[in-house]
Amino acid sequence: MDIINYIENVGQRAKQAAQLLASTETAQKNRALIAIADSLLAEAAMIIAANKKDLQAGREKGLDDAMLDRLTLNQQGIELMAEGLNQVASLADPIGSITDLDNRPSGIQVGRMRVPLGVIGIIYESRPNVTADAAALCLKSGNAAILRGGSEAIHSNTAVAHCIQQGLESAGLSRDCIQVIETTDRAAVKALLHSKNYVDVIIPRGGKGLIKHVTEESEVPVIKHLDGICHVYIDDQADLEKAVKVAVNAKTHRYGVCNAMETLLVAASVATEFLPQVAASFQQEQVELRGCERTQKILPHCIAATEADWGEEYLAPILSIKVVDDMAMAITHINHYGSHHTDTIMSQDYSKIRQFFRQVDSSSVMANTSTRFADGFEYGLGAEIGISTDKLHARGPVGLEGLTSQKYIVLGEGHTRQ
Amino acid sequence: MDIINYIENVGQRAKQAAQLLASTETAQKNRALIAIADSLLAEAAMIIAANKKDLQAGREKGLDDAMLDRLTLNQQGIELMAEGLNQVASLADPIGSITDLDNRPSGIQVGRMRVPLGVIGIIYESRPNVTADAAALCLKSGNAAILRGGSEAIHSNTAVAHCIQQGLESAGLSRDCIQVIETTDRAAVKALLHSKNYVDVIIPRGGKGLIKHVTEESEVPVIKHLDGICHVYIDDQADLEKAVKVAVNAKTHRYGVCNAMETLLVAASVATEFLPQVAASFQQEQVELRGCERTQKILPHCIAATEADWGEEYLAPILSIKVVDDMAMAITHINHYGSHHTDTIMSQDYSKIRQFFRQVDSSSVMANTSTRFADGFEYGLGAEIGISTDKLHARGPVGLEGLTSQKYIVLGEGHTRQ
Numbered sequence: 001m002d003i004i005n006y007i008e009n010v011g012q013r014a015k016q017a018a019q020l021l022a023s024t025e026t027a028q029k030n031r032a033l034i035a036i037a038d039s040l041l042a043e044a045a046m047i048i049a050a051n052k053k054d055l056q057a058g059r060e061k062g063l064d065d066a067m068l069d070r071l072t073l074n075q076q077g078i079e080l081m082a083e084g085l086n087q088v089a090s091l092a093d094p095i096g097s098i099t100d101l102d103n104r105p106s107g108i109q110v111g112r113m114r115v116p117l118g119v120i121g122i123i124y125e126s127r128p129n130v131t132a133d134a135a136a137l138c139l140k141s142g143n144a145a146i147l148r149g150g151s152e153a154i155h156s157n158t159a160v161a162h163c164i165q166q167g168l169e170s171a172g173l174s175r176d177c178i179q180v181i182e183t184t185d186r187a188a189v190k191a192l193l194h195s196k197n198y199v200d201v202i203i204p205r206g207g208k209g210l211i212k213h214v215t216e217e218s219e220v221p222v223i224k225h226l227d228g229i230c231h232v233y234i235d236d237q238a239d240l241e242k243a244v245k246v247a248v249n250a251k252t253h254r255y256g257v258c259n260a261m262e263t264l265l266v267a268a269s270v271a272t273e274f275l276p277q278v279a280a281s282f283q284q285e286q287v288e289l290r291g292c293e294r295t296q297k298i299l300p301h302c303i304a305a306t307e308a309d310w311g312e313e314y315l316a317p318i319l320s321i322k323v324v325d326d327m328a329m330a331i332t333h334i335n336h337y338g339s340h341h342t343d344t345i346m347s348q349d350y351s352k353i354r355q356f357f358r359q360v361d362s363s364s365v366m367a368n369t370s371t372r373f374a375d376g377f378e379y380g381l382g383a384e385i386g387i388s389t390d391k392l393h394a395r396g397p398v399g400l401e402g403l404t405s406q407k408y409i410v411l412g413e414g415h416t417r418q
Numbered sequence: 419m420d421i422i423n424y425i426e427n428v429g430q431r432a433k434q435a436a437q438l439l440a441s442t443e444t445a446q447k448n449r450a451l452i453a454i455a456d457s458l459l460a461e462a463a464m465i466i467a468a469n470k471k472d473l474q475a476g477r478e479k480g481l482d483d484a485m486l487d488r489l490t491l492n493q494q495g496i497e498l499m500a501e502g503l504n505q506v507a508s509l510a511d512p513i514g515s516i517t518d519l520d521n522r523p524s525g526i527q528v529g530r531m532r533v534p535l536g537v538i539g540i541i542y543e544s545r546p547n548v549t550a551d552a553a554a555l556c557l558k559s560g561n562a563a564i565l566r567g568g569s570e571a572i573h574s575n576t577a578v579a580h581c582i583q584q585g586l587e588s589a590g591l592s593r594d595c596i597q598v599i600e601t602t603d604r605a606a607v608k609a610l611l612h613s614k615n616y617v618d619v620i621i622p623r624g625g626k627g628l629i630k631h632v633t634e635e636s637e638v639p640v641i642k643h644l645d646g647i648c649h650v651y652i653d654d655q656a657d658l659e660k661a662v663k664v665a666v667n668a669k670t671h672r673y674g675v676c677n678a679m680e681t682l683l684v685a686a687s688v689a690t691e692f693l694p695q696v697a698a699s700f701q702q703e704q705v706e707l708r709g710c711e712r713t714q715k716i717l718p719h720c721i722a723a724t725e726a727d728w729g730e731e732y733l734a735p736i737l738s739i740k741v742v743d744d745m746a747m748a749i750t751h752i753n754h755y756g757s758h759h760t761d762t763i764m765s766q767d768y769s770k771i772r773q774f775f776r777q778v779d780s781s782s783v784m785a786n787t788s789t790r791f792a793d794g795f796e797y798g799l800g801a802e803i804g805i806s807t808d809k810l811h812a813r814g815p816v817g818l819e820g821l822t823s824q825k826y827i828v829l830g831e832g833h834t835r836q
Binding site: 019022023096102104106108110113115117118200201221239241242243245246248249253335346355357358359361362363364365366367368369370372373374378379380391392393395396397405406407408409410411412413414415416417 | 437440441514520522524526528531533535536618619639657659660661663664666667668671753773775776777779780781782783784785786787788790791792796797798809810811813814815823824825826827828829830831832833834835
């Protein structure tokens with residue numbers, strides 16, 4: 001009961017802060033962002049000490065090396081956080097911009113004004129840098145934020161929160177603009193997911209388990225992607241030299257990321273030429289290959305893929321490969337097994353690329369490009385708070401604009417409707 | 419159980435049809451719209467006969483005159499439906515349009531392509547013309563539609579559905595593009611609201627009871643507005659002649675509509691001059707006035723407003739009036755008691771209008787204009803499927819664009835991420 005009251009109180013204060021933030025001037029928001037960056041740098045020793053407590057507790061709890069790595073904040077990590085805040089300060093402020101102010105036959109003038117969503121709840125796991133990154137994007141886009149990090153990073157997040165509060169205050173903004181939940185009680189997450197009177201959208205950041213839980217439990221709308229099952233389709237009209245380069249990059253540039261390729265689709269008529277070339281590169285990188293029957297005929301050392309492989313996000317040096325009759329079969333496979341994240345066609349054929357773009361139902365559809373480019377920075381959004389594979393509101397990488405909405409504004413001179 | 423299977427089957431077929439519709443050419447969609455219009459006109463006698471069955475059943479069930487009126491379809495009503503379809507055919511097709519195809523430093527080119535949402539479920543009450551109107555907007559925007567009208571209009575809706583099917587077929591499109599649920603079993607609505615694997619968005623059209631029920635029950639995202647509690651604020655810098663005209667129009671132009679004014683807010687320093695003028699006009703129109711204490715001092719015949727009045731959508735010749743100290747108090751009142759629909763300031767003061775626009779958290783914010791203009795046609799959207807007071811995705815009147823989303827498209831020449 002205490003937790004429910006606590007979260008309700010946090011929500012009320014966030015909602016009030018959001019009302020002020022919606023019309024706060026750009027310069028003041030930027031001053032706060034820069035002040036938070038300065039505070040993070042000034043308090044680096046304090047943050048590192050807090051992080052050491054989390055790391056020690058993590059080791060005692062038996063967290064694996066990958067998790068401890070994600071949890072670690074060193075001097076360089078703090079400098080990166082500060083740099084991120086300064087970068088967000090330098091981005092254009094989307095709020096208040098008015099577009100399409102057109103005259104209508106009735107005499108009124110109608111346009112749209114970009115406005116914040118209101119209160120954004122971010123629920124995330126181990127990486128403490130999300131605290132600063134998410135705070136920056138919410139603040140710049142005029143939204144109040146409620147941040148709930150993982151229990152394993154509680155000391156680090158509390159330390160970062162302290163710097164955020166200092167920065168807000170020194171710029172004359174309310175501390176309620178960005179609140180960090182400083183309890184590890186899981187009831188707080190549940191209460192947050194049911195705060196539909198105070199919270200306008202929830203953004204989960206973390207593993208599949210977290211995102212699935214948040215999506216199922218939340219009464220508040222959620223912006224999320226659950227899986228990143230990305231495909232590269234090698235068309236019979238592909239430039240095979242480029243195709244090898246792109247396929248290898250899409251798989252091996254980084255393994256544990258949502259925009260890495262998980263399944264390679266190859267048109268039958270080029271499979272005999274293409275597959276041995278690309279397999280040689282994957283062998284060098286020690287990527288395990290799991291192929292369909294037709295793939296195995298060309299690559300005899302390849303493991304047999306099962307039905308489950310086509311729907312699997314490996315996040316590891318593993319790749320499934322399927323030979324398809326043609327592009328239509330590739331598109332059907334992608335729309336059926338994919339996760340609507342990012343899919344690429346390698347082809348020099350103009351009409352096929354146009355068709356692939358229309359028919360593949362994913363948040364990013366690419367031609368002759370590595371799936372690894374699906375990213376807010378690479379797309380020029382300046383920063384990203386996540387990637388959405390949903391269709392309503394935001395789709396693809398979500399930057400500042402994805403944290404806003406547009407309302408209509410109407411100007412008249414005493415106009416009445418006849 | 420039968421109903422659940424039936425709706426699942428409808429959903430599956432809609433999803434398949436949506437995949438084809440997403441890349442159907444504009445000309446073919448237009449041919450279907452025009453063919454549906456022609457079919458409605460050709461089958462007018464059949465539709466009117468079906469409608470007579472509904473009207474008779476309605477009279478036997480004791481529906482009131484207003485409901486019977488909404489249910490009635492005559493020759494003129496059918497001609498209006500056909501005209502609506504032809505108008506939607508003449509609108510620009512939003513699907514496939516590509517914007518902002520910019521070059522990035524990495525060498526890739528990134529843009530956004532407008533795409534359909536997928537499958538749209540429309541749940542509506544008595545008015546059978548919604549069947550044709552909603553079908554037209556969904557089809558033009560490349561979405562498959564599942565339409566569920568009220569049981570009191572079942573014969574009319576089935577007759578209109580027959581014309582829709584004829585039109586789709588004669589244009590070579592699948593009948594599954596627009597499916598009308600032809601059972602009056604309420605379990606069908608429930609099943610539809612839980613079809614999150616097949617339906618991308620639900621749009622309820624009807625009274626507050628229906629919308630509340632749909633919102634609470636639905637697992638599928640909903641685009642809706644629940645209330646239309648619209649305000650006109652008369653500032654102390656208002657042109658009082660215009661203010662009287664706009665206030666009277668906003669209240670009396672039509673009573674039963676969501677964009678009618680329900681509460682009039684008046685700055686104290688002009689209340690003594692303004693209120694008697696506007697009250698005289700309202701008296702002529704037989705509008706009942708319910709005022710705060712300060713209003714009653716100026717208009718002694720005015721009934722006392724209670725706390726409940728400020729949150730009431732009358733949809734009737736009743737108006738609540740409150741005298742406020744200043745604009746800040748008006749904005750606080752609007753954001754607290756309003757429904758985020760449409761609110762107007764009457765003022766000649768530049769800075770105040772800018773402030774009102776930033777601080778009033780409504781889907782339409784107006785200056786010196788009647789709230790009655792909040793409408794898809796008046797805004798130039800060509801048509802509207804409803805008005806959204808939500809913040810995510812669509813806000814304000816929802817036209818073709820509101821039924822679409824944008825995905826990212828990326829063009830390269832074998833680019834890889836370094």
